[in-house]
Amino acid sequence: MKNKIQINNRRYIGCKTKLLNNIEEAINTFNFNFNEASVFADIFAGTGVVASHFANLGYKTILNDTLYSNYVIYKTFLGAGTVDETKIENIIIDFNSINGEELEDNYFSRVYGNKYFSINDAKKIGYIRDQIEINKPNLSEREYYYLITSLMYATDKIANTVGHFESFLKKAPQDKNVTLHLLQINPNIRPADIHNIDSNELVKRIKCDIAYIDPPYNARQYVNFYHVLENLARWDKPTEFEGNSMKFKRNNLKSDYCRKKAPMLFEELINNLDTKLIIVSYNNTYKAGSISSINTISEDEILNVLSKKGKVNKISINYNPFNAGKTGLTSHMEYLYICEVID
Template identity: 45%
Template structure:
C-alpha cells in the first residue's frame, strides 16, 4: 500500500498535479518545504522530486507514526516484515481471545472477529518491539500497515467520527504491508503545535492546509489515535470515543486569529495555502471558520498574493450538498523576497 491509499478528509492527493504545477510556476525557490499541517503526508510525498529538504508536521499521533514509517530513511528487514504479514494472515480469528479492540469496536467499526484479530496484531507488534525483535523502523512500518489495512474494512463513511449502524459489515480484514518511500532528501518530522513550530522553522515554501471547519481531526480519527497510542483508555458514548485531546483552535471561532499569528511568524519566501469554498455550507459543522476574504486579507499583509481555483468534488458524507465546489490555492510571495 502506498501513502495515498487511505481515506482522509481533505486529502489533496488528486489535486497534487495541479498544485505542483502552480508551485513550479510561481515559487522561484522550492528546495525546502515546510508542510505545516501534514495530514496524510501526500503533499510532502508528491513534492519530494522538486525539493531537497522536507519538514512535515501534524499534531495527530497516528500521522506522526505514518510519516516515520513512510519517510524515515532507516534500514529494515523486508523478509522479516513479510514473515509477520504471513503470520497475521494465517491466524484463526475464531480462536483468538477477546481484547481491547474487540470489546470496544467489535461489530461496530469492524466485524467482531476482525476486531479480535486487529487487537491481537496490535498487541503482538508492541510486545515484539519491546522485546527488541523489531527495530524502530520495522515497528512503525508494521503499525502503519495495520492501520492502513483496517482502514480498508472499517465500517465508516471515510472517517471515524461514527460507525454505520443497521447494516451488515461486509468488508473483511486482510493484513497488507505499506511501501516505505525511498528518498535522498533530508526529512524532518514533527508533532507540534503549528503556530509554535512556525517560530523556529525556516524554509523556501510553507504549504498550509489547515482544518477550517468545526470538525476536530482528533475526534474524526479517534480510533486510529487510540490504537496507535495503545494506552487503552475507557471509551464512552455510542461512537466509543476516548477523552478529548489535541483539540485545534483552527476548528473554533478563534481560527482567523490563530491563522494570522501563524502567517505572521512564518520565516519563508513563499506561502502556499489551500482552501475550499465550504464556508457557505448549510451544515454548521462543515462551514469554514475562516472566510476566503479573511485568508486573502491576512496573506496580503505578508506579501503579494495570487489566487488560483479549480473545480473539485470534495469528500462528502452524504448529509450536505457539495455542488459547485471549488478548491482554491493562494500563493504569496513574502514581502522581503519580492522582486
C-alpha cells in the same frame, strides 16, 4: 507479496492527492528556483501526500500533524532508519494467517467489536497490535512504525463506516478478514523532518523555502473522524469513552482552528513563518448548508493576512473531495492562495 500500499491508499477527509499537480504548477508560476537545499514544509500534513510528492521531486521536507496516527505514517513512509523488508514480510505473513475466531476477546474487540468491525476482525486487530508492542525490542524504530501503519491501513479498509469513524453503520459488520500489506517506500528520498506538535509552535522553530498551509476548514474536528486509528496507534488503551461511537477523551487533540479563534491563530502562524513562498489551500464550504461545515476563516481574512506578508495570487480549482457527509454544496471549489513573501 504483491500490491504494496502507497501513502495515499487511505480514506481521509480533505486529502489533496488530486491537487498535487495544481500545487506544483502554482509554485512554477512564481519561477521558484529549486535546488538541492530547497525545503518544503507541510504544516498541517494530514495524509502526508503533499509533502511526499515534493520529497519525491527532490525537496527536503518538513511534516507536522497533531494526530499521532499521522505522525506514525510519516515516520514510516518518509522517515529515517532501516527496514528489513524480508523480515517484515514474514511477520505480516504470520499476522495474516491468524484466525480471529480462535482468539480470545481483547481490548480492541471489547471496545469496537460489533460496531466498527466484526468481533473476529476486532479480535485479530487487537491481537496484532499487542504483538507489535511485545516485539518492539526486536524491531528498528522504523519497522515498528511500519507494522503499525500497515495495520492502520488494513483496519481502515475494512471498517463498517462511510469512510471515517465519526460513527459506524447501523448494519451489523461482517467478517472481512483484516489483511496487512507491505508498503511502497522510496529508498532514494531524503528523510523528512517530522513533527507531532501544535502548528503555531512549529513555525517558530523552522525555516523553509515553501510553506504549504492546509488547516482544518470548519468546526469538524479531525480527531473525531479518526479516533479509532488514533487509539490503535497510541495504544494507551483508555477506558473512558463518549457516546455509542466510542470516542476516547481527546480534548488535547482538538484543533483551535475548528473554533472561533481560527482567524487570530492563522494570522499568528503566517506572521511567524520564515519562508519565501506561502501556499494556502482552502475551499468554499463557507457556503455550505451545515453549520459545522461552514469555514472558520473567511476568504477576506485570508487575503488580508497574506497581503501583509507579500504579493498574493488566487487560483480556483473545481474539485470534488472525499468528505464527511452532506454539506449542501452543489459546486465545490478549492482555492490556492499563493503569497510571494516580501522581506
